[in-house]
Amino acid sequence: GENVEQHPSTLSVQEGDSAVIKCTYSDSASNYFPWYKQELGKRPQLIIDIRSNVGEKKDQRIAVTLNKTAKHFSLHITETQPEDSAVYFCAANPSGTYKYIFGTGTRLKVLA
């Protein structure tokens, strides 16, 4: 089955700097890769996603890149703000299913 690894587990950046979180997946058949932001005790919120036929997607300060050959994808947050502080999860969706296999999470702290 699919296995998703995520790094780093914690990340501290100064406000205004960029943050990058990386994930690798094992199932080459996975074709959809969402990123979620989760605040303590709340449901995950989808912040950006990318499909396997696209290499990069950007939405304001957030971007995701996908390297299908290497089976890894990354989340890039630019001009970080304190409200970006949260836990971020990547996920992979094996083709033909609606299952999401989540990474282990990254706790991002943006220091004011």
Next chain:
Amino acid sequence: GAVVSQHPSRVICKSGTSVKIECRSLDFQATTMFWYRQFPKQSLMLMATSNEGSKATYEQGVEKDKFLINHASLTLSTLTVTSAHPEDSSFYICSAVSLEGNTIYFGEGSWLTVV
């Protein structure tokens, strides 16, 4: 956007008792729902896939007799934790698939504390 509601949001139960958590899709029909468990400071772990009108599919290592899943209608799936133990204390989250939008929506989650 589509809404998925979970109830209760918090529940405390005594060890050995059973507790039921409901997951409802409020404005769309969901033939498939998923149940996840999240321990503190850990990731979301898929427990099972709930299919309307048929038996749930459980992930490896998840006891189907302990975590009973029923998906009797297109808008409701329930997770019953039977004979709960303190180690079952966790945050349980469901998600539902909206076929129209080919999108998954998460419920608000349910905190279970077994004392």
